[in-house]
Amino acid sequence: MFQFISCNNEEKLIPAFDPSPVDTIIASEDGYNRYYYQKMKFNDSSAYFDQNDSSINSSNFFGKLYKGSFFPLKSGNSNAYKLIEIKTWSSEPVNGMIRGVALQQYKKAVLIGRILFDRAVTDVKGVTIEPAAILKKAVFIKFWFIACVPCVEEMPELNNIVEKYKNDTTIRFISFAFDKPASLRNFLSKMPFKYHTIPVSNKYVLDTLGVESFPTHLFVKDNRVVKRLGSYREIETIIKDSLQKN
Structure with missing residues (x-):
């Protein structure tokens, strides 16, 4: 009623x-x-x-x-x-x-609606990402840390998604991990992960962004958070919907 x-x-x-x-x-x-x-x-x-x-x-x-x-x-x-x-x-x-x-x-x-990149960031491989580089792009963000078992378990599937869309310049895949850079480099040498991985403080993730469960996935468009995903399985659905609209 x-x-x-x-x-x-x-x-x-x-x-x-x-x-x-x-x-x-x-x-x-x-x-x-x-x-x-x-x-x-x-x-x-x-x-x-x-x-x-x-x-x-x-x-x-x-x-x-x-x-x-x-x-x-x-x-x-x-x-x-x-x-x-x-x-x-x-x-x-x-x-x-x-x-x-x-x-x-x-x-x-x-x-939702927050600007995620207000300054340049550098991943563990030394690649710098400027805010202007992600404007007008669909960006998928993952929050994780090394000791998070489900975070690591889904990496092979995420690598498959990155590989599938590697030639699409309108899509970017970036992750934030609150482990030390040296620890991340050592881990990623054994467990390859095709997202750009940016080391950040847990204070930034937990307090500033309010992300408290891991893994967490976000969809960012034009440098603003559009949606918090239920799981990584939503990534391809969003990409396909976006391609159909274009």
Whole structure:
């Protein structure tokens, strides 16, 4: 079910939200955990509304959820979420868990649209990449570190993708790794990786960019982050879609 909201003499269609179960959900950790696993499935197609039924973007939604006293209520019939104000928390652990999820999602949301290359960077082989060199290009970024087993396991597949599109000058593959340059060079001499690999500090990755899970893949277009990928398997889908549009 949807409801109509009048705005400046225009009717705006928004999803219907039933707040009646909220008190029961937040009363216990078990109740919240059931809701979390069944309902809290945020993705690129999700719509977000504040406590006044105004549509807001994901960064505003999760920022309010983290800083305020709200519950993220999912619409029963659509991929939409609304902030429900909570006056008193019957379970402070549930409040803490919601804030934790909100902070994680907020960091993901604010990354979208960010300029990733504001200065020249140099990879472990001494190749310098200028910001101008990636303008008007599709750039795929990977965040990883040597001790990350899944990061290393996917490298052969990523090498195949790079090899497949090596003659396409509109596509670049770059990785950020927070190991020391010497350690990276030693590792890459044994495990070849065809991405340009740039050593960075873990503070930059974790604190500045808010990337906390590894591997993480980003799609960057015109030097701005467009999308955080669910996995490297989305890379070829994006490339093929881009080629079809061109």
